[in-house]
Amino acid sequence: MTPVRRAVPVLAAALAGLLLFAAGPAGAAGYRYWSFWERAGGHWTYATQGPATVRPDDGAVQGFRFAVSADSADASRPRGAADFGTVCAGTPAAPGTKRVALVLDFGTRADAPSGERPPGRRTACARVPRDATSADALAAVAKPLRYDTNALLCAIAGYPRTGCGEQVSAGGRSSGSAGAGGSGGGPSLGLPVGAGVVALLAGAAVWRARRRRDESA
Template identity: 65%
Template sequence: MTRRTPALAHLRAPVVALLTALVAASAVLLGAGSAEAAGYRYWSFWEGNGKNWEYATQGPAVLRPDDGTVQGFRFAVSEDSGDADQPRRAPDFGAICADTPAEDGSKRIALVIDPGTAADAPDGEKPPALRTACAQVAPDASSADALASVAKPLRYDSSAMLCAISGYPKSGCGEQVSGDGSGKSSGPSRTAEEAEGADEGGDGGSGGPSVGLLVGIGAVLLLGIAAVIQARRRR
């Protein structure tokens, strides 16, 4: 027993060192991924299914809703459609359009316009109050037409992305904001529209290390530990 103790003590040092390196490397990479995580400040577009909200698969300029449809717009900071904040009012057509009778030659679209919270607002701006409206428009009108009939002025960018409803926000359009919790813009970067494209079919562009990378690093270091142990045993 007295002869083995020095050997085990000598073996423990490199094993501990390698384990420490593994933990440190993982912590650094995971920390970098969290620090670089960011969101996009934009108006998301939703459709009511009678009880809940569903993220719209078409833009408001393309979608031509039927009479009796409920649609929502929510301004917030989110990474992508998967974690986007829904409008904070239920999609209730009967309640929103109760005072707007049906008319021949037109359709009624119930709209929930939710500018979000102060935490999502650009610097120096205060979000207006959430409101609802019943748009009565032509039968072939798009969602954008319905919105324009009750919430001007609207602002779009060169790619037809909706940037502002009723003048809010005053500037910006789907800009990336920092992931440090400050809500401030991180400077020139991808827009929300570009991020959606990357999420659907690109390289992801998340900025953080992948799980595969971390697993690979861990595997290499563990193999190193095993090699040290084996080498010490042969001595």
């Protein structure tokens, strides 16, 4: 058997292992965390960047929702209607600043950590400098915020008191943080797993190409 053919089952096994890691332990329901959303055309869209890197324009509407979600496709959207004119009606424009309408949805009792009760949904209009990020706007109206060592947003307005992106079992119980030392980078696990799969397949393609050149030389 050629080296390339021998490599195929090895690559398949490694790929299967990566996909199994991504799926998580049997019975896992997802991760308990704050998701970040942007609103346009009357619809919420899961943000493709984190709040620390997004710099919204004046008049933007953004939302945060606390819930248990398996991934971005499964994530719960902020509830209720939201439009800039309503949220920021009492906040006049000012030179050198911008206004960002924020919807803060603390989720349901079913998604709350054990012993905690979610506050009611609320909106706020943040007036911040023109170069401010979404994280800056959030900090202006919803302190205290809590982040972990990996810059994952753990708490808004002090909720929840503990925990950060922990994995939750199908029964609704926390099954431990996904991050080292309890930091809980759970929702971001798909990124390194996906990158690993791409690197693995790319390496196989390069190996096959080199093998063909050596055999034809």
